[in-house]
Amino acid sequence: xxxxxxxxxxxxxxxxxxxxxxxxxxxxxxxxxxxxxxxxxxxxxxxxxxxxxxxxxxxxxxxxxxxxxxxxxxxxxxxxxxxxxxxxxxxxxxxxxxxxxxxxxxx
Amino acid sequence: xxxxxxxxxxxxxxxxxxxxxxxxxxxxxxxxxxxxxxxxxxxxxxxxxxxxxxxxxxxxxxxxxxxxxxxxxxxxxxxxxxxxxxxxxxxxxxxxxxxxxxxxxxx
Numbered sequence: 001x002x003x004x005x006x007x008x009x010x011x012x013x014x015x016x017x018x019x020x021x022x023x024x025x026x027x028x029x030x031x032x033x034x035x036x037x038x039x040x041x042x043x044x045x046x047x048x049x050x051x052x053x054x055x056x057x058x059x060x061x062x063x064x065x066x067x068x069x070x071x072x073x074x075x076x077x078x079x080x081x082x083x084x085x086x087x088x089x090x091x092x093x094x095x096x097x098x099x100x101x102x103x104x105x106x107x
Numbered sequence: 108x109x110x111x112x113x114x115x116x117x118x119x120x121x122x123x124x125x126x127x128x129x130x131x132x133x134x135x136x137x138x139x140x141x142x143x144x145x146x147x148x149x150x151x152x153x154x155x156x157x158x159x160x161x162x163x164x165x166x167x168x169x170x171x172x173x174x175x176x177x178x179x180x181x182x183x184x185x186x187x188x189x190x191x192x193x194x195x196x197x198x199x200x201x202x203x204x205x206x207x208x209x210x211x212x213x214x
Contacts, residue, residue, distance in 0.1 A: 006151050008115055008161050010199060022204060030207030040211050044113050044201035054115050054201050056163060056214065090197070092117060094151035094161050097129060100137030104147050107163065107214065 004039070005065050006107060007057040010090040014083075018051050021084040024077060025053060031073035032057075037064025040107060051086075058107050065093070111146070112172050113201050113214060114164035121193040125158050128191040131184060132160060138180035139164075144171025147214060158193075165214050172200070 013021040025043045032041040037060040046052035059065040068074060081089075096106045120128040132150045139148040144167040153159035166172040175181060188196075203213045 005154070006161075006163075008117070008151075008163070010115070010197070026204060026206035029212055033208040033211040038211060040214075041207070042211070042213050043204040043206055044115075045204055046199050046201050047112070048200060052199065052201075053204075054113075054199055056113075056115070090117070092153050092159065092161055093155060094153050094159075097133065097150040097152055097160075099133035099150055100148070101140040104140040104145060104149070105136055106149050107147075 003061045004096065005059045005062050006094050006096060007055070007059070007065065008090075008092050008094070009055040009057070011053055011055075011081075012049075012086050013051045013053070014086040015051070017084045020080075021053065024080045024084060025055070028073060028077045031071070032068065035064070035068055035071065037061055038068070056107070062093075110168045111203065112166045112169050113203060114162070114166070114172065115197075115199050115201070116162040116164070117197040118160055118162075118188075119156075119193050120158045120160070120191055122158070124191045127187075128160065131187045131191060132162070135180060135184045138178070139175065142171070142175055142178065144168055145175070163214075169200075 040058035042056045044054040147165035149163045151161040
């Protein structure tokens with residue numbers, strides 16, 4: 001667990017491109033799940049602002065995450081993001097601070 | 108799963124108050140794990156910016172999440188946040204968009 005990296009990314013679709021971005025993220029998730037070291041790559045949509053999406057990722061190691069950014073499906077996603085994504089991407093790489101009930105206090 | 112709400116919150120500590128905020132979030136997590144409908148309440152710390160923390164929460168229903176905000180430990184946390192937290196809180200309520208491998212595509 002000590003080497004594990006959790007990533008949270010928040011991004012917004014351009015107006016009218018929301019569903020295309022949702023589809024693109026779903027494809028990206030399916031491809032990413034095949035990568036070594038990917039424990040989780042989960043797509044979410046803001047219930048109050050459907051343009052906004054949140055990715056929650058869990059990687060065995062930082063090396064596995066670094067490798068992820070070199071994958072062909074990431075290049076495709078980055079190119080599509082240029083058309084579909086509006087404004088800045090918030091992306092936070094973090095480590096778990098376990099607390100309380102172990103079954104609820106970490107991913 | 109359809110009723111489930113996932114919350115991602117990102118907040119930063121005032122300079123020098125990082126460890127107090129980490130402790131406060133750990134206490135909040137432990138108390139929150141006892142609430143009905145709390146499936147997960149996991150504290151994370153940014154590896155590149157140790158002032159920044161990320162909460163990943165998973166609630167059975169929106170009603171359970173609404174109830175969470177009325178709890179005494181939330182009132183205590185909100186009061187402490189006034190001293191310990193710097194700048195705005197980003198908080199996103201979202202729903203899962205399952206994709207790919209079911210064991211990796213959702214919390």
